[in-house]
Amino acid sequence: MDFIIEAAVKAVKTLYQTELNAADVNLQPTRKEFEGQVTIVTFPFTKFSRKSPEQTGTEIGEFLKNEVKEIAGFNVIKGFLNISLADGYWLDKFYNEILPDDFATSKPNGKKVMVEYSSPNTNKPLHLGHVRNNLLGYSVAEILKAEGYEVVKANLVNDRGIHICKSMLAWQKFGNSETPESTGEKGDHLVGKYYVLFDKEYKKQIDELKSFGQTEEDAKKNAPIIKEAQEMLQQWEAGNEEVIRLWKMMNLWVYDGFGKTYEALGVNFDKFYYESETYLLGKDIVEEGLEKGVFFEKEDGSVWIDLTADGLDQKLVRRSDGTSVYMTQDLGTAQEKYKNFHMDESIYVVGNEQDYHFKVLFLILAKLGKSWAKGLYHLSYGMVDLPSGKMKSREGTVVDADDLIAEMEQTAKAEIEKNGKIDGFGELEKAELYHTVGMGALKYFLLKVDPKKRLLFDPNESIDLQGHTGPYVQYSHARIRSVLKKADYRQSETVKIDLAPIERDLLFSLAQYPETITQAAKEHSPAVIANYVYELAKNYNKFYHEKKILQAEDESSKAFRLQLSSATAKVIKKAMKLLGIEVPERM
């Protein structure tokens, strides 16, 4: 709609002798209680016109109507100039832009972006919090692709450290050599079981020590089992063969389990990083920082950066014993990623509990003069909470990802058996559909919320399939496909008809798809897409009820409405794909 903005700039120049920038013209969709499709807010122009808002709007409206042939009419309410565009404009746009198959497919923008997401610990199965992370990361990657970026999806697996040793140790002590094969249990769940077991034993020992008069703090340090775990970590770092063998074996179990969950979630990765391979990175950066005078060394040999001038604290980057900390490792990994891919932007999908960490990380890299530091972005999302509070793996108060997926499939199955139209589906086809609809509901539920907001999930209330939900959009798609099939639709030629208001609304909705992708990419927010596609489906459903398609008044209307339906189905499908949600032909 740039032509309207340009014309408005010209109008203000001609009428009031004032030069405006395109950005000064506020164009927005007209509210549905008023006539028109787009609205210019004319309040800001009154200071140039020195006339009332109504008069200013009317003058600009007259000018535009005479100047721009696509503008069929206008009305002014207070400082709002509502513009009606001619049907010809909408039909041209529909046939030239929206209906063709390449609608909203943008050309490569020449930029490369890395999206790091998932990044699980290999000591326990994935829970709902991880699910949010995975869906967000995957969707943001898809959105950026649609916007023209070349995308690298990365997964930095946290496969080492004390928490991994805890599972390993507990398995060694209490596991009786059981394996996923021997128990039939999914590998990540089996390992997670021992992580919980470790914690139980650890707590028991703490209580015991406390009963002998130790303070809580001392007991936590002195419990034999935690000391053993720390020893094991040292042995791991020293390359102890037996420990390494155990570590590799149990990690393989976990990867096998994660692989299944990832597949069910429909997410994937182009590049895996493993902390066991990256945890020593960053030492050279510490040296570099010392040389550049960005870091400084204290008497005890520890190395720090002083960020107090930036309103932050002093931050340790190397211990006095010369070993790395989390920050060091992340500095090194960031460098490594850039070395591998030379991307223009790099997005970290990580929970908001690490806001401070990333603020510091990016600031340090900028201070070190890394040219690529400005392309770093922390996509910070809110925690998923239960009504009972925070999820805690060790205490078993988590919503397990695999369980949840299975439940969603069950919910979808029940609904489909009740209302679905799936005569002739084979068992495999049915199972696939239950999965598609169940995951549609789950994914939409998690993605429709602004990422940065925390999410409340009540496991006792199943996720809706009606209303503002994934299945609503999926249903809309299936229904359109059904109509098109019945009509034996093939793209026919251009027709000229008078548009009904609801048809104009639907066209407007469709036309907004490209800028919706742009906005979602800019904000790194799948929620923008989710809300858009719901709005689109809603407009279609309204149209569907108001207008007959197969029994339309005349052949031209029928042809047009079929085309409109087809275009809507295509956009729904594409938009849902950006959320990682499939849409069925029937359901």
Add this chain to the structure above:
RNA sequence: GCACUUGUAGCUCAAUUGGAUAGAGCAUCUGACUACGGAUCAGAAGGUUAGGGGUUCGACUCCCUUCAAGUGCACCA
């Protein structure tokens, strides 16, 4: 204590980034299937946008302040 984030209908979320009478869904109530798919549609009811102050033509949005919730403030990751 300090820092960051959040607070919108009973519940779950929107609000085109400072624009019109703050919009949807769920739940509640009323209506529409001898229909192209009723997982739908039309309507009713529901609000001091946590409270207070300020900035201006205009504030859910920006500033100040109070309150509430969450997170972070390790030579852990």
